[in-house]
Amino acid sequence: MGEAIGNHVRGRSEGGAYDALEGQALADALQADARSIVDDRHMRVRFDAAHTNEPEGPAPGVVPGGAMPLEELRAQAAKVVTSKVLDSGLGYLKVDEFIVPEASGEVFAAALTVVREARALAIDLRSCRGGSDDAVAYLLSFLLDNPPQLVSTVVWRSGDVKKTMTRDVGTAAYGGTRPVFVLTSSRTFSGGEEFAYDVQAFKRGMIVGEVTGGGAHPTGAKFLGLGFIATVPMGRTVNPITGSNWETVGVQPDKVVAADDALATVETLVAKQVGGSNP
Known part of the structure; x- marks a missing residue:
């Protein structure tokens, strides 16, 4: 596949397709041509003028320039994870990004404590664009009994294997029996999709909303020189139950509705299944 992309891009270059382009416009053209194959x-290409002097080679993390300091990640986690109990009695947890458990663990525990007594829980991933697979497994720990359980395996191109497991989260656990619903949209991507896919595979909840974006491959970043950075898929995610993943096809909802209608749909389902508000 890499050779086919390279041949196509070289052919486009020799034909003058990129001669009038520079900066992000050139990055966009390279990305589009690569994805056409x-x-x-x-797989992404971006331009960042702050890195025009970086030598070609691996970048220290998907974010050019390396990972954020832990204190900043904790502050970010507090912004992208929120929870409350709705007037209907439904517990509501919104996750816009899965940040590494070292930074998000306490945030998830606090958020789940807020909804711990709710008879049913809706996890809103409609705006979630991805994040850490370890954080995905950590959140699943609140929903699955009998830790540790294998959640996923990443098989890297190098042949190395990484396994993610659930953990014992103690009294903060929501438990493995009460109804759980995961809200999705076409914007739900990567780690957000993994969480929905795993909930579905473990038969731990119902997915409600739209088919997700279809990105299952973990990546690494490469400096290309002159400020251009490529995000390159370097492995594949394997669910232990399905033996597969959601690459290109997305997560298929159990109940397909427009993303904007997903929460109201869940509230209606919960009213029928468990009735009323919390005591």
Whole structure:
């Protein structure tokens, strides 16, 4: 696949397709041409003038320049994870990004404590664009009994294997029996999709909303020189139950509705299944 992309891009270059382009416009053209050969939605090219002097080679993390300090990640986690109990009695947890458990663990525990007594729980991933697979497994720990359980395996191109497991989260656990609903949209991507896919595979909840974006491959960043950075898929995610993943096809909802209608749909379902408000 890499050779096919390279041949196509070289041919386009020799034909003058990029001669009038620079900066992000050139990055966009390279990305579009690469994806015309291999439709991997994690494959990206971007331009960042701050890195014009970086030598070519691996970048220290998907974010050029390396990972954020832990204190900043904790502050970010507090912004992207929120929870409350709705007037209907439904517990509501919104996750816009899965940040590494070292930064998000306490945030998830506090958020789940807020909804711990709710008879049913809706987890809103409609705006979630991805994040850490370890954080995905950590959140699943609140919903699955009998930790540790294998959640996923990443098989890297190098042949190395990474396994993610659930953990014992103690009294903060929501438990493995009460109804859980995961809200999705076409914007739900990567780690957000993994959480929905795993909930579905473990038969731990119902997915309500739209088919997700279809990106299952973990990545690494490469400096290309002159400020251009490529995000390159470097492995594949394997669910232990399905033996597969959601690459290109997305997560298929159990109940397909427009994303904007997903929460109201869940409230209606909960009213029918468990009735009323919390005591």
